[in-house]
Amino acid sequence: MLLVYNNGLSGCSENRSLQSIELLEAWLKLPQRRFGRVEQVDQHCIEADCSGLLNLLIKALGKKAPFQLLRPKAVHYYALLQEIGSPQVAAIRAGHFLAWRKDVVPKSGDTGHVLIAASKARQRASGVFVLDVLDSTKACGGLARREVELHADQNGRLIGVRLHLSDRKVKRVPIFHACLERSRHCFGCALPKAMCMCGKVEPQLSTPSIVILRHPSERGRTLSTVSLIKQRYPGVLVKDGELFSKPRDMSLALLFPGAEPLNIEVDKKGLEGQTRVLVLIDATWPKARKILHLNTWLAELPKVSLEPRAISDYLIRKVPDEDSLSTVESFAMVARDLELSELFRSFVEQQITVMGEDIYRKNYRNHLNFRP
Numbered sequence: 001m002l003l004v005y006n007n008g009l010s011g012c013s014e015n016r017s018l019q020s021i022e023l024l025e026a027w028l029k030l031p032q033r034r035f036g037r038v039e040q041v042d043q044h045c046i047e048a049d050c051s052g053l054l055n056l057l058i059k060a061l062g063k064k065a066p067f068q069l070l071r072p073k074a075v076h077y078y079a080l081l082q083e084i085g086s087p088q089v090a091a092i093r094a095g096h097f098l099a100w101r102k103d104v105v106p107k108s109g110d111t112g113h114v115l116i117a118a119s120k121a122r123q124r125a126s127g128v129f130v131l132d133v134l135d136s137t138k139a140c141g142g143l144a145r146r147e148v149e150l151h152a153d154q155n156g157r158l159i160g161v162r163l164h165l166s167d168r169k170v171k172r173v174p175i176f177h178a179c180l181e182r183s184r185h186c187f188g189c190a191l192p193k194a195m196c197m198c199g200k201v202e203p204q205l206s207t208p209s210i211v212i213l214r215h216p217s218e219r220g221r222t223l224s225t226v227s228l229i230k231q232r233y234p235g236v237l238v239k240d241g242e243l244f245s246k247p248r249d250m251s252l253a254l255l256f257p258g259a260e261p262l263n264i265e266v267d268k269k270g271l272e273g274q275t276r277v278l279v280l281i282d283a284t285w286p287k288a289r290k291i292l293h294l295n296t297w298l299a300e301l302p303k304v305s306l307e308p309r310a311i312s313d314y315l316i317r318k319v320p321d322e323d324s325l326s327t328v329e330s331f332a333m334v335a336r337d338l339e340l341s342e343l344f345r346s347f348v349e350q351q352i353t354v355m356g357e358d359i360y361r362k363n364y365r366n367h368l369n370f371r372p
């Protein structure tokens with residue numbers, strides 16, 4: 001039941017209305033709307049929470065769910081949009097999905113929030129914008145069309161939100177957004193459609209206690225190694241930037257080569273015996289050192305390092321020494337996850353096949369980890 005929707009809203013492409021907006025407008029006209037964990041829509045009623053609404057939407061549109069999860073939550077939509085989307089307030093269009101997440105995700109309950117833009121953002125003051133949205137919140141008793149307030153820094157990057165205009169506090173969080181209907185990316189894996197990795201590895205709902213601090217140039221890559229980690233652990237906390245505020249409510253240790261060997265036990269449930277969360281820096285070695293220099297709180301953390309049994313399998317990147325592993329290899333080693341290691345190896349092989357064996361031999365033969 002699609003109602004034609006045309007009131008001048010601009011979609012991802014300016015001249016065609018989007019199916020997702022049409023569908024939501026039709027659902028808005030249902031006699032009953034409820035907020036709840038059940039995801040259900042029929043001719044009389046729609047019941048959903050924030051992620052449930054998007055789950056119903058992508059199902060109705062025949063799209064893949066983020067990381068092919070049965071019931072993705074806000075944190076998983078965020079994981080997807082962080083890889084394929086934009087952080088810029090000026091790039092928001094009607095039909096874009098917006099998401100943010102909590103650093104520490106509770107076992108049950110809210111993991112963050114996700115909503116659909118129904119307009120472009122309108123500037124109200126310096127760094128303050130108003131956006132028409134369609135979303136499902138407890139305060140509105142389910143699906144509603146309403147306004148939220150967005151905050152952006154001087155570069156136009158989204159840094160906060162007032163979810164309800166009556167809220168006193170602005171939530172300080174990075175926000176990413178993208179159009180899910182006209183994207184060159186696969187929503188099932190957050191990779192460019194030509195590189196789709198859907199079904200290569202089974203996603204895990206629980207995540208090892210690891211935080212990844214990613215340099216902006218890593219996020220810019222078509223395929224970052226973090227996007228591989230997300231195939232396996234879509235809930236992993238990844239922070240982008242050069243300057244980071246210290247995550248609160250976490251006891252942290254920094255993984256850095258050359259430090260004391262990692263002597264705290266780690267498994268998929270976290271760090272056994274201790275409640276430490278491991279910090280991984282995802283950057284080239286010079287940039288990782290720069291991040292360490294810029295963030296003094298990082299340099300003050302207890303440091304641990306891994307003792308790899310073999311040289312890095314990241315055959316298409318220069319490794320400085322025999323003990324330096326890539327982010328994804330470090331992650332797999334800490335989590336003792338052979339499936340993630342295997343996924344990484346097959347990814348590197350695929351990259352070499354794409355570039356051609358001859359070019360690999362020519363360009364990489366001087367690398368420490370060159371394998372003819």
Ligand SMILES: [Zn+2]
Pocket residue numbers: 186187188189190191196197198
């Ligand atoms: Zn895919």
